Amino acid sequence: MSTPMCPNGHVLPQEIVSALTAIREGSIADAQESETLDFKEDPARSAKATGRNQDAGLVEFLLDECVCLANGEGGDAHILLGVADKIPGPAAFTGTDREPAWLVEKVFNGTKPNLRVEAEIVSYEGARLVWIRIPTALTVYERTRGQATRRVGTSCVPLTDAERRALIATRANPDFTAAVAESEIDDLDPLAVAEARSRLAVRRSVTGQTDPVPQTTNGLLEELGLLTKNKELTVAAEILLMPMPPGRLSVRHLLRTVPAGDPRVQEISSPLILAFREILDRISDSASQEIDRVDLGGGQEVPLPAFPSRAVDEAVANALIHRDWNMTAPVVVDQSPRILMVWSPGPLPYGVTEENLLTTVSHPRNHKLMAAMRMMGLAEESSRGFDRMWVSMLATGRRAPEVEITQSSVQVTLSAGRPDKDFVLGVHRLTDMHGAEVVQSVFTLIVLRHLFDHPLITLREVASQTQQGELSVREGMDWLGDMGLVQPVSDSAQEWVLTDQSRRLLGQDDEGTVAAVSIQEWLEAKLNSGAGVLARDAAEELGVDRAEITAILRHLRTLGRAKIDPEGPQRGPSTRWMAGR
Template structure:
């Protein structure tokens, strides 16, 4: 492997270790344990902290020996993969560490995990006992919310909060079969209590949902939520709560709804409300924050409303298997399954577990940008909901399509339409990446939108691209944009290139890209076609190739 395969800096999953003085075995094993107990990654042995390769010590040239050392000195044994690399004639060992599904310690009992400091630099820190339950919950090996609360009894549960929960089931159209149960049966059905040594004791979920505020403060001091309204740098509202979750949810929703403003859009005979923030999208984002947060970690669920952005964040990163690259398609994986199920049965959460779809739809159908999770990191999940002015023409287009279909537009269609309003042109690979699906799925979505008259296809096979149709551009109030984006057909493109060569003697691929508004791949195919037909003759190789007049031009 080449020097270019070595990262330029350390990260959560990248560790550099100097080996000039022979790295002690203990330090190497501890670095492997640290990565395995976090997100896995790679150790680059023979690289300094600043990324400068200095080479392996002679004693570490046996890569199999390095792998055996790590396996023999970890509990349970950690299986790693080793790869020899070379940089400027120096040997470097890349030791690939998998993310462990169990807690891993060194043979002498040391446990560590990896975290990022405020400046983005990684650090290995002790893995403390109170963090074990959270780790196992992340890996879906246990459910922290289903654990009994040590030292708590039935007196820590508040009858008034249980009554509030019953009212919420009515209000939010939850599982009405729960309403016919007595208190003990209701608690058991929702997992609010469990039997330990013949006695009913509250679970973490039970204390969170119907516990007394004093008991929550005593037994679950990590639980906190905040609602903030900022006007520039001035704080208008800054409320913090340690309330039971049903009461807390209703209070935050009340504060949110008090600040929602609406205008109306006339569509046919109906007036459609256009809120500055779609309430369902907000509700699902808040529910996700409350049910998926890491309750073993200090920190508040933050709802922060600024001028054009409503942000909701919660302690704890994405759970195992969920990332920014698969957020739209991954199967629901709650960090606290019992708590998440209780929210669904009460009616506070989307029943299928695909609340993220409602969040996306709640923004995209109004012509707003999709929700952004880019501020999320290993210690927290943050979603930003854009509150900018709605695009009423786009909303009207969506509503008319939904009326024709008799149902809401799929999130895939909304994503493609929203992207084309800015990117102007998409091909199948770009669409597949946008939808977090494979190319076949992306192509199928595009072709369905073509059949619906919303998109227009240009070209054939691999060179096929898509723009919004002329009818859509007219409805959006920008018909001239269609002419600019649709561009020229292949015959027109050929004639433009031939005329350019007649006048200037030759042409490069970069000239074709600018002249015809094509992608690099499309320009290459156009030049190859003209060459095969004898109109152009290539001179040179690679990016510097010049195409001069051919025999038929």
Template structure:
């Protein structure tokens, strides 16, 4: 069953919207304030924070956090409105053109950080003043503002809207999302235990307001009970008793070994109840190990619990629900490995090489339900969080691949955390960068290879060269204590000398805080003095450069200048040919393939 495609509708809607913007700007140029009916999809906004105490207009700035907070409330409203909308920044309520000096790229990025929407921004001149026009496309799912409210445009104002009403209008306008379709079930068919479970999830997600409502109000706020009293398909799936097990959990000692806990029959429980039961069992399997930090003893589980939850939720939200197969969850005790396999292959252009960079919801209404339950935050963020959490504990990133069936398998390999890595990631400044998956991925890559080129960074981040360069520049601006995390060297990027000192000297207990912990987990192999005879560093450098100097080798491996010269000399003549210069600039080139 195919889902609707809104691309054609969006192109046409944008053209109509631009025409409305042109008419309104022409009216402002002539000194006329557009009438309310002309502004149903276009709103005029004075830049917040531009007035002094007496109401005078202050000079504009390129960066204005108050304006971001103002627009972060208005952009979701337009995104929720059928056909989208536009915001013209730099005009007050009376139609007076004040202008704005806000930097376009800065504003766009900050809005994206706040509400996960990056509007198209155009600069226009009216009466000699610079205005910004923010074009906001209609979204496939309801978008909450920073106050967790859903609003849309009615007339020339933004007003609150119920999730159920939003989906009802969406279904009527755009086509079929089977999870938003109306069913013959009502609240009488809902399992009482499912409502209890939902309230627990909401309370743990700090949404006490929604949790403390009647059953009817609760289901309405979650967007699964329509005003006419009918449940949506997403509501039936999540809250009505299921005739079969939807999530099948098995515990093994090792792959192919003995079954320690066979699957439990969960038939008769609603999906949210089955999810809670599986989470509870996994929490028992996922035992904690004690990490000593100074005088404190901190229990840390073998796999970060948030990564476990995200793996389960990704399997639930993105699976093909047209197939009857259950989601299979396997826990391997000895290896501390979790595998979640969900029926249905990748969809919407997502693949194992783009899971970090592409966003797609097979069933937007179901995705929105789990977001309303505060189990997920924003569309597609689950994979980012799994990467970030696993790397921050010194583990490998999740492996997400398509397997025969088709099905998508997510594999999380945990174990005892690497304390020096944990300590370093907890020291990242500014603190917001600890949540930046790009920083985590770059750090992980540089723990395993001596340097990153622009191309290798783009592959690791699953993006293009421009975005990779931006991520590397951000990493270079990120600090550990008073030092940078990453620094450029010639045309590549590598961990800073301060990071190497920090990782080597960081002291923990359980013999995991020393450099030996890094060796045991295969980290920083290129910095091992007893492995400098390995040609890996040389071959990696020569794959991207036509020569290697002893200074290059010393910088990459941490050897002294003399040690680097001796190490490179050992590769002559099997791998390298020595150049003519001496000292730190002594260089070597690769032996031609035929000679080798």
């Protein structure tokens, strides 16, 4: 029996070996093609190619087929050059004299981005063939003239713009956790499996589902989507239900009794489903459950913990679920009495940036892992987690979390701070008046926090802080106006202040006169009083961007109502403005 031979000792994939055997035994190449395998006869060896530009014809075929196969969903794909499509038996192996390097170069130069394939000689049935391997692609490829197709079955079909965008997003954010695991089902940790079964049962009970939870491990894994189509264990199952491999950790917990002091280190290598609860318990046990207390009146008091539990849950869940599991570093939780820092390996998932943390739709990096966690009630697929962190921190009188992003990590920092009890009390009163659905939202709390600290908020400032576009901001502020929380300063609806009722509930009755004017009116009052104005000071006091203040002052200068102090700097942050008269 003939065996395909590669001079460098490489072994052909079984799919190709089986197809070549079938052709030798009487099949035709067309019948052996698949989503990941194609055959092509070299035009130089074909009688039909007489009189044609054989090189150009071959290059056109290779460019079309390599792009098509690279854009397919079957993974690594292959072309065997030197095999006639429709001739059965050994006569199909007509061979080729093409050099592998020439073929690789033509594909590389004729595609964008440049597609790098591999090619090498294969000897079979006395014929010299060339095996071209198209590696699993990480993006979408097209011809240099813009044509892009994808393999569906054994056909190449054009990619629509929507399909192209979806494919780019998917390939830029591959799901490592959906891959086939090296472990077997019998290797799973029994305690982790029992915990998964228990959590699934609780989740079903809470959501009113009556279906029984599978009692077999295989049934449970299938229910949680942790098996492949071929019933093989996924990497997500390994992560969730097996201890970390030797030398690796799930989480490292650094506990400091004083800021910047030497930490007490605890290392967790448990399966993720157990590590998740373990690290949350350690954080809770080590943090003060009450650093202040708010008197709501009528004998009601609310304790304020160092770190709101919901913010902690979201920060840890985000780190463990959305981290890059291809990287070996553990999630690190660095905790001191005033600061909780959660560091996770890997950048933000595709499509998520610092500018859209609060507004982008969910882009889970680890779809398979995320889905299983959601089914067990450990994550919400529709949430990014950041909006919930913001709500928890703002509603308990703290500042929003700090998020530091690099190409290799994401770090979220929660500060215990000194909770603003007046703001917490005011939010409680507003919630009693308008309801939690209105007040306890990230958009509302961001606006209220700003207006608690500053007399007004501008369209630009709302857009910046809530990470929304102008249209969404206007609609949101109009809605808050309809709810009676804010009101526009003028008909232009570029600036807003709290309503009298909101100011009273937030305990700011004595500042009503300050909030009733626009930025321009406020600046003119300052100038006319004889007090000079520095743009940076005005921006800080009003809570707006310095560029907005400078633009208004320049406008007042054109009207003759403002001028730069001739005795001071004429440019820069120390420029002092005075009345124009």
